[in-house]
Each structure stands twice: as structure tokens, then as C-alpha cells.
Amino acid sequence: MSATPATVSAAVRPRSIQLAHDLFELTKPKVQSLLLLTTVTSMYVAGLPSLSLVVLTVLGGYMCAGAAGAVNHWYDRDIDIQMSRTADRPIPSGRVSPALALGWGAFLLTASMLLLGLTVNWLTAALSMAGFVWYVFVYTMWLKRTTPQNIVWGGAAGAFPAMAGWSAVQGNITVTSVALFAIVFLWTPPHFWALSLLMKDEYAKVNVPMLPVVRGEDVTRNWISISTVVLVASSLVPYFTEDMGGRYLSTALILGAVFIIGSELLRRHPSRQLALRVYLFSLLYLALLFGGMVCDLRL
Numbered sequence: 001m002s003a004t005p006a007t008v009s010a011a012v013r014p015r016s017i018q019l020a021h022d023l024f025e026l027t028k029p030k031v032q033s034l035l036l037l038t039t040v041t042s043m044y045v046a047g048l049p050s051l052s053l054v055v056l057t058v059l060g061g062y063m064c065a066g067a068a069g070a071v072n073h074w075y076d077r078d079i080d081i082q083m084s085r086t087a088d089r090p091i092p093s094g095r096v097s098p099a100l101a102l103g104w105g106a107f108l109l110t111a112s113m114l115l116l117g118l119t120v121n122w123l124t125a126a127l128s129m130a131g132f133v134w135y136v137f138v139y140t141m142w143l144k145r146t147t148p149q150n151i152v153w154g155g156a157a158g159a160f161p162a163m164a165g166w167s168a169v170q171g172n173i174t175v176t177s178v179a180l181f182a183i184v185f186l187w188t189p190p191h192f193w194a195l196s197l198l199m200k201d202e203y204a205k206v207n208v209p210m211l212p213v214v215r216g217e218d219v220t221r222n223w224i225s226i227s228t229v230v231l232v233a234s235s236l237v238p239y240f241t242e243d244m245g246g247r248y249l250s251t252a253l254i255l256g257a258v259f260i261i262g263s264e265l266l267r268r269h270p271s272r273q274l275a276l277r278v279y280l281f282s283l284l285y286l287a288l289l290f291g292g293m294v295c296d297l298r299l
Contacts, residue, residue: 044298156188193224
């Protein structure tokens with residue numbers, strides 16, 4: 001069996017550098033980038049935070065979400081080793097022991113709670129902890145392997161950073177912060193279902209009951225289309241509650257129209273290429289939508 005580029009790269013790195021790289025990888029930095037974007041933009045929706053507050057909130061949020069990622073790696077190591085997409089992760093590849101990964105997660109969680117609680121506020125620390133608990137215990141350990149609705153409810157974990165960003169500035173929970181939470185929560189199903197269409201065979205191989213595995217691809221595409229409409233409708237709420245103005249409304253309508261059209265094209269003309277495009281656009285959609293909120297309020 002030929003070595004993968006990641007395996008070859010790992011082989012030529014000094015051990016200390018490789019270990020640092022693997023510990024960083026356990027925090028799931030690619031996934032975190034979008035979470036941190038919603039955190040920062042939510043902070044600027046809430047007010048005009050100082051640079052130091054933004055840095056502390058982002059650092060604490062990264063460590064907390066990174067702790068969840070490390071525990072997820074630890075728990076899913078039995079199925080990760082069976083899928084080509086995940087077989088070269090630090091634990092299944094043997095570069096990091098399960099005990100070290102779990103200890104790393106515990107350290108990051110403890111450090112993040114102390115940092116957020118002592119330098120930002122304890123509400124932000126509690127909301128970040130809620131995201132950790134939801135991702136690790138509700139999604140990873142309970143829902144992921146038991147129900148095709150796993151991502152519908154498990155996706156709430158990714159919505160907590162938006163509320164945490166708001167609370168870091170305002171120190172409270174308001175209708176606006178709940179609306180930010182709801183948008184990310186409702187964005188998760190169409191985003192992840194599009195990805196699951198691409199990864200269907202690998203999920204089936206390890207008996208993870210993602211929607212296309214259990215209910216089929218046609219049903220999944222139908223739900224992507226339906227859930228996208230619900231998401232776009234929810235994105236208009238901040239305008240009608242007068243939290244956002246006309247510039248945000250235009251942004252939400254244009255992005256929403258593109259998302260709905262893409263989802264409907266995927267439903268009517270199924271293909272892996274369209275599924276990939278919908279998945280990639282969903283990432284851009286959330287980034288631009290939250291960016292549009294900041295532009296509407298602060299520019």
C-alpha cells in the first residue's frame with residue numbers, strides 16, 4: 001500500500017514538531033475557522049469590543065471548541081480508522097495515543113473555562129461549555145450513531161459560539177443573540193446533509209446512520225431543499241425585529257435566493273458535483289451573512 005502525502009510528511013518531521021502538529025490537528029482547526037468567524041462577527045453585532053476582548057474571546061472559544069474536537073477524535077477513533085477520509089488522523093494513524101488525546105482535551109477545556117471566566121465573563125464561559133457538552137455528549141456520544149436526525153439536533157453545538165460572542169460584549173442573552181443562534185442552528189442541516197451525500201458510502205461502511213444512508217439520497221435532497229427555505233426565512237427575522245436594516249435585508253435575500261436555487265437544482269438534477277457546490281456555497285453563505293450583519297450595523 002502506498003503512503004499518503006500526510007503519512008510521508010509525518011515521517012520526515014522531527015518528532016516534537018510532528019506531535020505539536022498532531023495536537024493542533026486534534027482541535028479541528030478547519031471546522032473552527034467558521035465558528036470563530038461567527039463569534040467575532042457576533043461580537044461586532046453586539047457592539048464595538050476592544051481588540052483585547054476579541055482576542056481573549058477568540059482564544060478561549062478556540063480552546064473550548066478544540067477540546068470538543070480532541071474528545072471527538074478520541075471517541076470516534078474506532079470508526080475513523082475504517083474510513084479513508086479519516087484513517088490518517090493522529091489517533092488511528094498511531095501518532096497520538098487515545099489517552100494523550102483525551103488528556104489534551106481536558107487540559108484545553110479547563111484552560112478555556114478559566115480564561116473566559118476570569119478575563120471575559122462567566123456567561124460566555126458557560127455558553128462555550130454548553131457548546132462543548134452538546135457536541136461531545138449529545139452529538140458525538142448519543143445522536144451520531146443512533147439516529148439520522150443526528151445533525152439536526154447535534155448541530156446546535158456549532159450555534160453556541162454566536163451567542164458566546166454576543167455575551168462577551170453585552171454580558172447577557174437577548175432576542176438578537178437567540179436569533180443569531182437560530183440562524184447557525186438552522187444552517188447546519190442543509191450544510192451537513194450536502195456533505196453527507198458526498199460521504200454516504202463511508203458513513204454506511206461504519207454504520208453511522210446519516211440521512212442518505214438510512215433514508216436514501218432522494219429524501220436527503222428533498223430535506224436539503226426544505227431546510228434551506230426554512231433557513232432563509234429565519235435569516236430575515238433580524239430585519240423584521242428591527243435589529244438590522246436594509247443593507248442586511250438585501251444581503252440576506254440575495255444569498256438566500258442563491259442558496260435556494262442551488263438546493264432546488266440539486267433536488268431536480270442530482271449529481272455529486274452539484275452536492276459539492278451546495279456544500280461549498282453553504283460555507284460562503286454563512287460567512288457573508290454574518291459579515292453582512294456587521295456591515296449593516298457598523299459601516
